[in-house]
Every structure is written in structure tokens, then in C-alpha cells.
Amino acid sequence: MSFLRHLRTLLWLDLRQAWHGRLVHVCLGIGLVFGLAVRFALPVQLDLGDPPQVADLTEDGRFAEYFAEHGLAEAGAVHGSMEALEVAVAADPDAIGLAMTGTPAAPGATMILQGHEPETTVVALRSGVAGIWAENGVSRPSAHRLTVLRPDQPRPPFNLSMIPLLLTIDVLVVGFFFGGVMVLQDRSLGTIGAYRVTPGGTAVYLASKIVVNVLLALAYTALLLVIAPPHAVPVLSLIAVVCLSSALLTTVGIGVAVFFRTLSSFFYPASLISLVLSAAMPAYFFPAFNTPWIRALPTYQAMFTLRELLLPSGRPSTLGEFCLAIGAGLVVALILTTLAVDRRLLREA
């Protein structure tokens, strides 16, 4: 009972400190900006750039209809001669040109590049040329095949697919950074000295900071999802993921911060740790980053568990595994951080 009474006392104080320290404003501000970005600024589909400039220089002019069907003629990207094509490509530093040449018996193409394009663009363009010939009746063996595992599942719009990523960023910022900042604020004001000589102990101190940050993370999540609602919002599962992730990262943030005296000395190690935790983000876009150590990061696990919750792909749920893994990590982090707070913060050096 006294633990709850102590927690209530400190929680009220920490919430007021978070409000006066503008942590609440920053958290909700980020939520608002990200929510508005998802809703209004991010495109539903990614526009991969301007269409290529093209010319049909084949003997039978067989691609005229094909180019029209793909909207190239309408976009003014079809040219009548190699010279005109070269002029058009030269006029736009990001443009590439493609002239289809030859006959069905001897198919060919000329690619016009600016010169700065990566090799992958050239390779892709070569494959594209073969594909265009094949689509237009010149049968050649094609290496391209597309297999869709769950063809009935709607593909999430690009803007909504960013929500799990943005929620993970929040958990990282609010949890890790804010946890550390709250401790260092107590240090710089000297109020930790005043707390040391009260009956409130380490557990209450830690619990209060964690609860404040979890509440902030939940407020941010709610704000973001109200502004930009995803496909599904399984409330209880979502709360579990956000609470566990935020609690874990807050605990780690506090555990690291107690080894530093000032915010400026905390900044560099905190940035380094944030960078490591952020290493999970590229894996969201490029599966090549999906290495075992990145998969072990709590941010990676949170991000993909949130994606499955909010934008279900039909895969089996990994929520149970997530809760077990993060829960175990939280227990370890709590034990270590409790020791660190007790030795480094609540006692004199």
C-alpha cells in the first residue's frame, strides 16, 4: 500500500515536471506532426520519378501504341527521332532516354544516360528493354517472374505503412531520451538530493519515471492513430506493445543516464545508443538489413510487431513472442537499472 501511495506522490510530481520541462509538449508535438505527415504529406503510392524519355525507332513503329497505353505520349515523353530524344534527355539532369530500335528479328534499343546513374539502373533498364520487346510479341526467354503469396491481402498504402516506423521512433525518443533527461534534470536541479532523504526508494523512483513515459508514449500513439487511422487498431495488443517497448527503453535510458552528471555529457553516448537502436529502421525498407543482430534489437521487434498489428498481412501473429522477448529484456534491464540507480543516484558517491 505504501508503495502505491509513494508512487502516486512521485508520479504526480514527475508528470508536473514533464509538463514544465516541455516533455509533454515535445511528445505530442511530434505525434501531431507525424500524424499530419502520414495523413496529408506522404503519398498513398510512391512516385518513383519522372517517366523515361522514349522514342520508337523500329522499322514497323510497333511501340507507338504501347507507349500511349503507358501514358508516355500523354506525358510528352515520346520523341520522333534520336536527336530529339537526346535533346530532351540533355535538358533534364535526372532524365534517362530509351530508343527502341531494330526489328522483331533483330531487336535492339539505345539507352541514353546522364552518366551519374548507378550500375543497378543500367541493369534494370536492360531487363526492362527485354521485357518491353517480350510484351510486344518478340518471344524471348524471360527471367522475370512475380509471385504473390497472399494475393487477396490489400497492399497497405505507403503513407499508412509509415505508422509502425513512426511509432517506433516515438518509443525510442520518448522512452530512451526522455527517461535519461528526467534523471539528469533531477541531478541538475539537485532535487534528487532532496528525494534521497525521503522514505521513497529506488523502486518508486524508477516506477514513476517509467509510468510517466509510458503514458506519454500512449498519448502520442493515440494522437497519431486518431489523425491517421490504419487498417486495424487492436487496442489491447497495441497498448501491450507500446507499454512494453516504452518501459524497456525508458529503463535503459535511465540506466545509462545515471552514469552521467550533465545532459551534455549524456548526449554523445545517448546518440550512439540511439544510432544502434535506429539501425533497425532501414530493415523496414530494405530486407537486406535484416541481419541477426538487427533482428535482436527491441526497435526491430517493436516495429514489425506493430506493422502486423496495424496493417495485417495475414501472417501468423508474433505478439506472444514479442511480449516474451521484450518482457524478458525488461526484467533484466529493471534489475540492472535498479542497482545502478540505487548505487549511483540515491546514494552519495
Added chain:
Amino acid sequence: MIEVEELTFCYRGGSAPSVRDVSLRVPKGEILGILGPSGAGKSTLQKVMTKLLPLQQGSIRYDGVSIDAYGRELFARIGVSFEHPNLFPKLSGRENLTCFLGLYPPRPPERQEDPDALMEAVGLGDAKDKLAGDYSKGMKQRLVLLRSLMHSPDILFLDEPLSGLDPATGERVKALIDDRRRRGVTVILTTHNMVLADKLCDRVAFMHDGAIVDIDSPRALKLRDGDHTLKVEYREGGSLASALLSPSSERDRERLDELFGAGLVETVHSQEATLEQVFIKLTGQALR
């Protein structure tokens, strides 16, 4: 009753103990002043006594119970006031007094402190709702002192409670501390302020190089270890001169006889030794 026996404390990596073989007995309701220059070990002694530093050697007992037997509930019995104000700047003065109260066990109504009355008592009545960050240094100092009283502790540890206060406000704070003593609160007061120690403390302990070199009431210390002097004003070549002469010195007595014999003496005032003089005599070092 506070009992400290043969307490020694050495910081990790320290070449010599910061507190050496300190023994004290402080009965309930006494104000004990701990005096000494910076680095004498006063703060370290207070930190070990308030469990902020671990007990390495020796023993401390509060009402016969070893400090080792106490958990954090010890802090419900003691109140600690700091020299450097550590307040929440964005909370009002009154909120700073009450913000930690929920951490203490509930007190019976007759032992509950009224924050408004306390603030009035030390001249902060008009600043109750002002943000603590806007307080002057002296106001913050008073607020920190009041916060240490809010849970009605049995023992008070006060570090330089009059630091930064004007004489009139200092008198109000002294009256407040004296009032707590009358209610049976034991006060351990760490200070450089000789006047405060002399006026307020039942006993003072002089600390030097981590050890207590003497402990007694201010009066007894001054009588035992201080030199009484006479301030003599006399005529010399048409103008007025003055000299401090000690009756215990044969040479000074002869000089006094000489001045009286020549009829040159205009005024004579006796001067009692100060605690600072006693401290210098005992340690060979000034207090600051």
C-alpha cells in the same frame, strides 16, 4: 538519543579518513552544533549519520536501534536541510513544501505541520504561491529548511541554515529552530556561523581533520579554553589609544598597573572569548 561510537569513514581512493574515531551522544531535545573549517569532515559525518554514505567502521544508534537496522523508514524520523537549495523551480513555494509529503507515513493531526503557518513564521507568507525559481537565495534557503520540518521529524540535520539571510530573518529562523527544540526535536546543526552556534546550540563540537577535538557547551568551552581580555582605552600623547590586555598574562597585568598608576585610563571593558578564538586556540587554524 543519538549515539555515535568510534565512527571512521574513508572515501574510496582517499589517502586519509575524512572522519576519524568520532564519538558523540546527543540527548533528545538538544541542539548540537558541529563547527569546523571546510574539509574538516562535518558534511561527511552528517552524510554517514543520515545513511547517505555507508557505515564503514563504528556504530550509530538512534534511540538504541542501530542505523543498520533501519531501511528508508529512517528518513521518516529525520529531516535534512541542505546548504545549497534544491527546489523544484516550476512549483510554488507551498507546493515545494508539500510535494514529498505523500512519501511519509501519515502523522496524527496534532503532529501535522501547517505549511502556511511555517511560511508565515519565516517571512515567506506573501510568497506562498510564487514559483520557487523566482525566490531569492535567502528565500530558497528558508524554504529548504521548512521542507525538512514538514513531516515532523524527531531529529533535524541542518546545514548552514542561516546562509544568505539578513539578521532580522535570521532571528526568525533561529526562533523556529528553538521552538522545535522545545518540542523535543533533536537538532544537529553544521555551520561556520559562530554567533548562531553560540546563541542557539546547547553544545558545540569542534571538528578538525576529521576528528572532534572538543565538545561542550559554548559557555564551558569559552570559560575553559578561551582567554578573557580587557579592552583598555587610555590617553597617550594627547590622543586616545586602546589595547587588549589579558588578566592571565603577567606582562599585561604589569601594563595595566602602569596605566592605572599613571592615571591614563579612560575606559575599561571586559571581553569574553569567542568560539572562533577558542577554535583557533585548540586547532591552530581559523574556521573559514
